[in-house]
Amino acid sequence: MASNPQLHLMTKLLNIEGVTVKSYQIIENIGITIYLDNNNKKAICPDCGKKTDKLHQNHYYVVRDLPFGEQKVYLQVNRRQMRCEGCPKKFSEDLEFVKKTRTYTERLKKKILSELLESDIKNVAQRNGVSEQEIETMLKEWGKELSGQKPSGLKRLGIDEIALVKGQKNYCVVLVDIDKKIIVGMVKNRTQVEIQKYLEAWGEEVLDQIEEVSIDMWKPYKNVSEALMPQAEVVADRFHVMKQVNEELDGARKKIKKAAFALKNNSEKSRLLSGIKKSKYVLLKNEEDLTGLEKEQLESLKKVAPTLQKMHQMKEEFRQIFEAPKDWVEGLFSLSDWLKDAISVFPKSCGTIIRWIGEIIAYFDRRTTQGVVEGINNKLKLIKRKGYGFRNFDNFILRSFLHWHFAS
Structure with missing residues (x-):
């Protein structure tokens, strides 16, 4: 049995806020299993917002965490089911380091997503001991979080297109923040209706602050810009x-x-x-x-x-x-x-x-050009050619946004 100094050291090494290591064991050919205790005795009710310390039942399960050296690490987590005194309702507490129904920690997910920048889904899955389906779930989860975000501080917008299938005139539209040199949107169909619909979803608070729109000489880009961003100057590249x-x-x-x-x-x-x-x-x-x-x-x-x-x-x-x-x-x-x-x-x-x-x-x-936009388009072409296990347009968008928005 581990001593208190050893458990204290393991807690510091684990470095997960809100938990304490109560025991651990090393299992040959499997890895390290770490058993955790929750430091927070109270949980917040998602319905009424009140704190409660009334325990309904414990719910222990195992999740994957970052490896320690060459050893795989498994955490036994207790996501307690609590009873609210205000409602009263039963609910499972939120844990910041692992989302509900997930078998991996948030930081392991971040590591895996960062590895996708330089590799493909199959190899990343094998290297981290997770399934390809789990990685696609991670991507969709991250993409869902990203889809709720709108561009911030966007002053100069670049609009261009990239061929989804070479030679078939099947284009998707790429929207770029020229100053930050990042993608801020991708529209599957290059039609005026679809582009306008996508931009309208940003809302007036985003569109009204745009000062310039850089485009090639395709009339629908100009029409959309003048309709939604009349204050912005349209600049032909x-x-x-x-x-x-x-x-x-x-x-x-x-x-x-x-x-x-x-x-x-x-x-x-x-x-x-x-x-x-x-x-x-x-x-x-x-x-x-x-x-x-x-x-x-x-x-x-x-x-x-x-x-x-x-x-x-x-x-x-x-x-x-x-x-x-x-x-x-x-x-x-x-x-x-x-x-x-x-x-x-x-x-x-x-x-x-x-x-x-x-x-x-x-x-x-x-003096605005689409040099930044063209550079991003060249990177998108490389992503598209390599594929990296992405089999449809939604996955292509996720892969593309991963390169410019994921904080590794």
Whole structure:
């Protein structure tokens, strides 16, 4: 039998508030079993809120706790059933360190969830001696707690999407706190109705404090932002605007290359293709980042394709507009000048820029981009590819939120 100093030491090592170790034993090939006494003699009635010390019956059961070295640890817990003097009703007391009907402590759950950040459900379950179903229950429990929380201090909201299944145009919407660099929401269906419904659930106290909404140039995002957050400035992400220009430039390159292949004059065909082949990246890459060899390749391209030369020049001028420090007035004048020169070679991009001019020039005052959002999306893609034992969208959300909200 353990001495009082040993039990005192075990209580300190166990470090669970409100309990005292009354005995323990080490069972070979099983682990350490620790028997606990409750220090609190009174419990609070969940119905009337009064304290009572009237014991109806003891209820002993065993739960898993954090391991001690290589030894598994089991706690024999007494969740007493009490009788309220005020109601009078019978109830089971609440214990902070282990929830009702659970066979593991809260701190073991926290350890397991933190391990999921770097591993999969199956391996974490085997390593901790719990079932995969128990881990999914832990996740759902944690997710339920999280779902009741609303974003706090949200000033700049980023809205973007990620493909759930590549190539099938099946997107979910990702909502990001740009300043805190965390996910604050995920919407399964990328429709205006579903996005608006999700955001409305945050309530006016959250939506009214949002000052900026950063979006790509998808109209429903703008519609939702203006409907629910009229005080917020909608900012079109400069990199999505640049992407539009680059895509039109690359489309022109492909068209010229296709026309070159169709030529019957072999010498002319060879001349054009020698400059156009493998030119995509030198054409789209920032000019100042080109290597010496890439610069030579770009010059060869310009000689055989004057249209691409003009478009490349306009692309670089467009990019520089956003690189230089400007306010919205200077930005507007610069874009207006660019549009006059670029309309002949970038008709599609110019049309888009004109339609979104207000949201685009908002960038010059705010300088807000979706760089943070894109970084989070890249991490989400990695989570999605690896799977980690998550088999549906709800589990994907839990896994995603685990990375940015779980305090390890």
